[in-house]
Amino acid sequence: MTQIETFQKHEMPPTADVIVIGGGPAGTAALWAIERLAPGTRTVLIEKSDHLGAGSSVASLENFRTCWPSLCMARQMQRSVEVFHHADEYLGEGAAQAIALKQQGYLFCAFTESQASALKADVAHLHRMGLSHIEYLDADEVAYRYGWLGRRVIAAKYDPVAGWLDSNGLVHCYARCAQSARILFGIHDVRLCVEKGRVTGVQTADGVISAPRVLIAAGAGSVGVAQTAGLRLPVVLRPRQSFTTGWRHEAFPEHAPMLIGAAPFPHVRPEARTGAIFGWEYTWRSKRAASSAVSNQAGDALLEPLYPVEQLKDARFPSITLSLLARQFGHHDGEGFASPRYLSSLRHNIGYYVYRDGSVAYRTDAEGRQRPYDSERAIIDGWPGVEGLFVSVAHVGHGIMSSPAAGEIAASKVLGQPLLDPIFSQFGLDVPWVEHDENAL
Numbered sequence: 001m002t003q004i005e006t007f008q009k010h011e012m013p014p015t016a017d018v019i020v021i022g023g024g025p026a027g028t029a030a031l032w033a034i035e036r037l038a039p040g041t042r043t044v045l046i047e048k049s050d051h052l053g054a055g056s057s058v059a060s061l062e063n064f065r066t067c068w069p070s071l072c073m074a075r076q077m078q079r080s081v082e083v084f085h086h087a088d089e090y091l092g093e094g095a096a097q098a099i100a101l102k103q104q105g106y107l108f109c110a111f112t113e114s115q116a117s118a119l120k121a122d123v124a125h126l127h128r129m130g131l132s133h134i135e136y137l138d139a140d141e142v143a144y145r146y147g148w149l150g151r152r153v154i155a156a157k158y159d160p161v162a163g164w165l166d167s168n169g170l171v172h173c174y175a176r177c178a179q180s181a182r183i184l185f186g187i188h189d190v191r192l193c194v195e196k197g198r199v200t201g202v203q204t205a206d207g208v209i210s211a212p213r214v215l216i217a218a219g220a221g222s223v224g225v226a227q228t229a230g231l232r233l234p235v236v237l238r239p240r241q242s243f244t245t246g247w248r249h250e251a252f253p254e255h256a257p258m259l260i261g262a263a264p265f266p267h268v269r270p271e272a273r274t275g276a277i278f279g280w281e282y283t284w285r286s287k288r289a290a291s292s293a294v295s296n297q298a299g300d301a302l303l304e305p306l307y308p309v310e311q312l313k314d315a316r317f318p319s320i321t322l323s324l325l326a327r328q329f330g331h332h333d334g335e336g337f338a339s340p341r342y343l344s345s346l347r348h349n350i351g352y353y354v355y356r357d358g359s360v361a362y363r364t365d366a367e368g369r370q371r372p373y374d375s376e377r378a379i380i381d382g383w384p385g386v387e388g389l390f391v392s393v394a395h396v397g398h399g400i401m402s403s404p405a406a407g408e409i410a411a412s413k414v415l416g417q418p419l420l421d422p423i424f425s426q427f428g429l430d431v432p433w434v435e436h437d438e439n440a441l
Contacts, residue, residue, distance in 0.1 A: 012184065012204070012206050012207040012209065013042075013044055013182060013209060014207075014208075014209065014210065015042075015201075015209065015210045015211065016042050016043060016044040016182075016201075016209055016210075016211040017041045017042040017043065017211060017212070017213065018034060018041060018042070018043045018044070018211060018213045018214070018215065018414055019043075019044050019045075019046065019201065019202055019209055019211045019213070019214045019215070020043060020044070020045040020046070020214075020215045020217055021045075021046055021190060021202070021214065021215065021216050021217060021218050021222075021225055022045075022047065022055075022216070022217040022218030022219060022221065022222070023045055023046075023047030023049065023051075023052040023053065023054065023171070023183065023185075024052070024053055024054075024055045024056070024057055024171065024217070024218075024219055024399065025053070025057060025167065025170065025171055025174075025395075025399045025400045025403035025406075026217035026219070026392045026393075026395060026399055026403060026406055026407070026410070027045055027047075027215070027217035027218070027392075028045070028052060028053075028171045028172075028174035028175050028178075028403075028407075029171075029174050029403040029404060029406060029407025029408075029410075030215055030217055030392060030406075030407045030410040030411055030414070031043055031045055031174060031175060031177075031178035031181045031183075031407075032091070032173075032174040032175075032177045032178055032407055033404075033407035033408045033410065033411035033412075034178070034181075034411045034414060034415065035177060035178045035179060035180055035181065036177075036408075036411070037408075037411045037412070037415055037417055038411075038415050038417075039179075039180065040180050041180055041415075042180060043178060043180060043181040043182075044181065044182050044183075044184065044209055044211070045175075045178075045181060045182070045183045045184070046184050046187040046190060046202070046204065046209075047183065047184065047185050047186075047187065048186065048187055048188055048190070048221070049185065049186070050185045050186055051185065052168075052171045052172060052175060052183075053167060053168050053171045055218075055219045055220070055221070055351060055352075056219050056220070056240070056351030056352050056353065056397075056399070057167050057168075057171070057351070057399070057400060058349055058351055059240055059241065059242050059349040059350050059351035060167060060242070060351070060397065060399075060400055061164065061242055061258075061267070061269065061277050061279055062164045062165055062166065062167045062400055063106075063162070063163070063164045063258055063269070063400075063401060064077065064080065064081060064084065064162060064163060064164065064165065064400070064401035065077065065106045065159050065161075065162035065258075065401065066078060066081060066131060066133070066134075066159055066161045066162060067106065067122075067126055067131060067134050067157070067159040067162070068376075069122070069125060069126065069129075069436035070376065070377075070434050070435060070436040070437045071129060071423060071434075071435075071436075072377065072423045072424065072426040072427065072434055073376055073377065073402075073437070074129060074131060075405075075421050075423055075424070076402050076405040076406065076409075076424065076427075077401060077402060077405070079404060079405040079408070079420065079421070080401060080402050080403065080404040080405045080406075081161060082404075083404035083405075084099065084101055084165060084404070085101070087099055087101070087173070090404070091170075091173040091174070091176075091177055092173060092176060092177050095169075095173045098166065098169035098170075098172065098173055099165045099166050099169045099170045099173065100165060100166040100169060101163060101165045102163045102164050102165065103160075103161065103162070103163035104162075104163050104164075104255060104256065104257045104258070104269075104270075105158055105159055105160045105161075105162050105163065105257035105258065106158070106159040106162035106257055106258045106260065107146065107156050107157075107158050107257040107258065107259055107260065108122075108156060108157040108158075108260045109149070109153045109155075109156050109259060109260065109261055109262065109328070109329075110153065110154055110155040110156060110157075110262065111152050111153060111154065111261075111262055111328055112154070112262075113154070115155070115262050116138075116154055116155035119136060119155055119156065119157040120136050120155070122157055123135065123136040123157055125436075133159075133160060133161055134157065134158070134159055135157070135158040135160065136155070136156075136157060136158075137155060137156040137157075137158055138154075138155055139153075139154045139155060142154070142155065142156050146256075148251045148252070148253065148256075149259075149329065150329060150330055151330075152328070152329055152330040153329070158257070162257070162258065163258075164258070164269060165400075167400045170400065170403065174403075174407070187204050187205070187206060188204065188205045188206075189203075189204055189205040190202055190203075190204050190225055190228070191203045191204070191225075191228040191229075192214065192225065192226070192228050192229040192231075192389070193208070193210075194229045194386055194389070197385060197386060197387060198212075198386065198387035198388050199211075199212070199213070199214045199386055199387065199388040199389045200212070200388075201214070202214060212388050213388045213389075213390065213414050214388065214389055214390070215390045215391070215392060215410060215414055216233075216389070216390070216391045216392070216393065217391070217392040217393065217410070218393075219351075219352060219354055219393070219395075219399075220237050220305040220309075220352035220354055221305065222235075222354070222391065222393045223235065223237070223303075223304055223305065224304070224305070226391075229386070229389075231383065231386070233379075233391065233393060234356060234357045234359045234360040234379070234429070235354050235355060235356060235357055235379070235393060235394050236301035236302065236303060236354075236355050236357045237301060237302040237303070237304075237305055237352045237353070237354055237355075238284055238300065238301045238302070238352065238353050238355065239284050239302075239309060239312045239350055239351070239352055239353075240279070240281075240282070240284075240350070240351060240352070240353045240397060241279065241282060241313065241314065241317045241348065241349065241350045242277060242278060242279040242349045242350075243277070243278050243279075243317065243318045243321070243346045243347060243348045243349060244271055244275060244276070244277045244278075244346060244347045244349065245271075245275050245276050245277075245278075245342050245345065245346045245347075246272075246274060246275045246345050246346075247274060247275060247276075247341050247342060247344070247345065248270060248271075248274055248275055248276040249335070249336050249337070249339055249341075249342075251336065252270065252276065252336075253270070254270050254273060255270075256269070256270050257269070259325075261324065261325060261328040261329070262328055264280055264281060264282075264283075264324070265280055265281055266278070266279075266280040266321050266324040266325045266328070267279055267280060268325060268337075276342075278318070278321050278322070278325075279321070280321055280324065282314075282317060282320075282321075283300055284300055284301075284312070284314075285299060285300065301355070302352075305352055309350055309351060309352060310350060312350060313348055313350050315348075317348065318342075318343060318346055318348060319343060322337050322338070322342055322343070323338075325337040326338035353395075353396055353397040354393055354394045354395065354396065355374060355375065355394055355396055356375045356377065356379060356394050357372075358370075358372030360375075360379065360429055360432055361373055361374070361375035361377075361432060361433070361437075362432045362433060363432075363433045364433075370432075373433075373437075373438050374438065375394075375396075375433075375437050375438075376396055376398070376437055376438075377394070377396075377426065377427055377431075377434065377437055378392065378393065378394045378395045378396065378398075378399075378402070378406060378427055379391055379392075379393050379394045379427065379428075379429055380392045380406055380409045380410050380413065380424075380427040380428075381413060381427065381428045381429045381430075382413055383429075384429065390410065390413050390414050392406060392407075392409075392410040405420075405424070406427075408420050409424045409427060412424075
């Protein structure tokens, strides 16, 4: 019997040194990192589902990349990729096999001269940051390397270090490495216990666990956990969809990189041997969430999650995504991404992506006015005014790819130890803006 299997057999422990709320990449990575920084720390992770990685990870494309224009994000991803590349060293023997790393790259495609110029400028900026491995490919180079794409692609930005992995394998590797941790499944009605400005543990439907430090890392569920102590997390939630097919058109090879089209950036990569997985930054709307009590001013995000999230699926999403790709790559009815075979057998996925809201993501203009923007940065920090309470939220769909470094940042905060890289302080609540933290795709 493995360690993961025995976790469900344990009774509720009365005390812990640290409680982690949430069994996704953020929570399990924090367990792993706490054990590495302070072996023997009695950590308890509580998860409402009956297994790890049950939240938004199910809608993820499980990708990772290094071509981030803001320095703090680039460093976070570089550190995470280092862990992925040396998985057996960091995550235990057999981890490399478990996470099944595929480093097939990201290919950002340009179909017009203006798009090509923008990609060229992106690459120049990334080189100035020290990311010299990112390549700009002109039309001849694209045709030489990726002739199967067709003649519509006239330029590309290529990240050869990027790829994808098995997120389920990753979260279980984190958990197995946390030898001093206990993981409890099926834990409901979690409430923070706060007395005289400091956290004292959590109360659940199954009992109370006392602890001087609590980390909230429950994705969209973090909002409700914080509310139990009268706290409002400065985040908004956006449902994000993806879909997986068991069929892939013949010209799209198994060794292909992740393809990212032009705005609005539909993306796709090979999945398994014969399938593909698709997504894009779909501007979500739903009549089911039209109330001003739950939607933000723009109407494209929620202040609180609606459950089950499956009710927010847009049945048109797969066909719209395929239509976008077919139009950009020049595929006509019945060919390429315009083939109806893609729609014949697919799995439609949905989960919440959590973003900073405008109160902690804004730029101040010359007149002193605050201009909110969509930030790519997570919030990994202590909560002001409540000693011992920490959050690791707002991972914006990058929770899997950034999880090693995010876990280390969270562990440093929880344990009161220095950050691995000083620039990681920019994931703090009190940093509303960093350079190039907009339109990072």
